[in-house]
Amino acid sequence: GATIGILGGGQLGRMLSVAASRLGFKTCIFEPGSDCPASHVANYHFKADYNDTDALTKFANACDVITFEFENIPTEALDVIEALAPIHPNRDALATSQDRFLEKNFLTRIGLQTAPYAAVDNAEMLEQAIDQIGTPAILKTRRLGYDGKGQSRLMSPDDAPQALSDMAGQQAVLEGFIDFSVEVSVIGTRSADGAISCFDPGENVHRDGILHTTTVPAKLTPSQRTDAVLLTANILNALDYVGTMGVELFVTSHGLIVNEIAPRVHNSGHWTQAGCAVDQFEQHIRAIAGWPLGDGSRHSNVVMENLIGNDVNRLPDIAKTNTAIHLYGKADAKPGRKMGHINTVTGPAS
Numbered sequence: 395g396a397t398i399g400i401l402g403g404g405q406l407g408r409m410l411s412v413a414a415s416r417l418g419f420k421t422c423i424f425e426p427g428s429d430c431p432a433s434h435v436a437n438y439h440f441k442a443d444y445n446d447t448d449a450l451t452k453f454a455n456a457c458d459v460i461t462f463e464f465e466n467i468p469t470e471a472l473d474v475i476e477a478l479a480p481i482h483p484n485r486d487a488l489a490t491s492q493d494r495f496l497e498k499n500f501l502t503r504i505g506l507q508t509a510p511y512a513a514v515d516n517a518e519m520l521e522q523a524i525d526q527i528g529t530p531a532i533l534k535t536r537r538l539g540y541d542g543k544g545q546s547r548l549m550s551p552d553d554a555p556q557a558l559s560d561m562a563g564q565q566a567v568l569e570g571f572i573d574f575s576v577e578v579s580v581i582g583t584r585s586a587d588g589a590i591s592c593f594d595p596g597e598n599v600h601r602d603g604i605l606h607t608t609t610v611p612a613k614l615t616p617s618q619r620t621d622a623v624l625l626t627a628n629i630l631n632a633l634d635y636v637g638t639m640g641v642e643l644f645v646t647s648h649g650l651i652v653n654e655i656a657p658r659v660h661n662s663g664h665w666t667q668a669g670c671a672v673d674q675f676e677q678h679i680r681a682i683a684g685w686p687l688g689d690g691s692r693h694s695n696v697v698m699e700n701l702i703g704n705d706v707n708r709l710p711d712i713a714k715t716n717t718a719i720h721l722y723g724k725a726d727a728k729p730g731r732k733m734g735h736i737n738t739v740t741g742p743a744s
């Protein structure tokens with residue numbers, strides 16, 4: 395059978411490998427770390443750094459199609475691979491979503507709403523940005539942030555020096571603070587022939603900057619639900635995207651505001667494993683393999699809960715009979731570390 399290459403070896407790579415293997419593919423991961431979640435289930439593991447051209451070349455030659463499970467891969471690594479094997483999603487989609495400023499420019503260009511924003515490289519630009527956007531606001535590094543890391547809140551302009559020093563010299567973007575009622579996300583997949591299937595929006599609750607639960611159905615009006623799905627399709631089409639993407643949205647009285655997009659399967663889409671005949675991981679593998687998409691309609695109500703750090707030790711208490719357990723095989727339960735998740739089916743779809 396064909397071999398699917400995955401850049402990155404975390405839990406998303408692990409669950410993609412499981413899905414690929416169920417569809418009869420072999421999987422090959424490229425990941426610098428040795429004992430990583432995906433290495434326990436993939437068929438092959440290229441253990442090398444992302445700047446190792448020789449290893450990247452061997453990896454690409456061993457794979458029929460290549461994808462990635464995190465967005466912080468140096469685009470130079472894709473340049474090496476691109477000449478040797480097809481990559482989905484494409485390099486531009488990756489480059490756009492690696493940089494919060496470019497991402498917001500893109501979203502604005504295709505007519506979607508974002509938080510008011512401005513690029514900040516230095517103290518003078520921060521001062522101008524605060525004049526323009528006001529406070530409260532959030533300063534975020536343009537690149538490499540996740541789980542709320544690399545962010546600093548400004549309650550007043552007086553917080554500017556502290557916020558700037560929190561950026562530790564990295565380029566940043568200032569965002570106006572959005573007064574949202576709820577956060578939702580849409581997980582959408584686009585196939586090679588341009589067909590799109592979106593899962594129902596899920597409602598997200600964060601704790602300490604990390605996703606805590608996703609609940610379906612989300613509390614949305616029918617028109618908000620339609621809007622959320624259609625704008626996700628707009629993003630997928632505009633990027634000529636092949637694969638699964640996560641789109642995080644703020645729900646406000648002035649409509650839906652796009653917080654950020656992730657060019658990969660998404661933590662807030664893990665509920666699909668228990669709520670749909672075909673989950674986000676299988677949709678992604680189908681898309682990048684050039685297969686038709688499956689039926690992603692929701693048959694059940696689900697609450698997905700992340701097991702962070704020591705949460706994993708409460709498992710015997712929280713796992714009910716209607717709970718499906720997913721553990722990532724990580725050795726030590728450090729605080730803030732995603733160790734697994736549980737999907738609790740709360741009833742038939744309503």
Ligand code: ATP
Pocket residue numbers: 509532539540541542543569570571572573577600603605642653654
């Ligand atoms: P992820 O782990 O989802 O990639 P991240 O580190 O990229 O997270 P964001 O999604 O930008 O961070 O922000 C984390 C959370 O902080 C959001 O889910 C939201 O709850 C809150 N937040 C971020 N930006 C804003 C904003 N402009 N206004 C209000 N709340 C915000």
Ligand code: MG
Pocket residue numbers: 539540541654
């Ligand atoms: Mg993010």
Ligand code: MG
Pocket residue numbers: 642653654
């Ligand atoms: Mg986010």
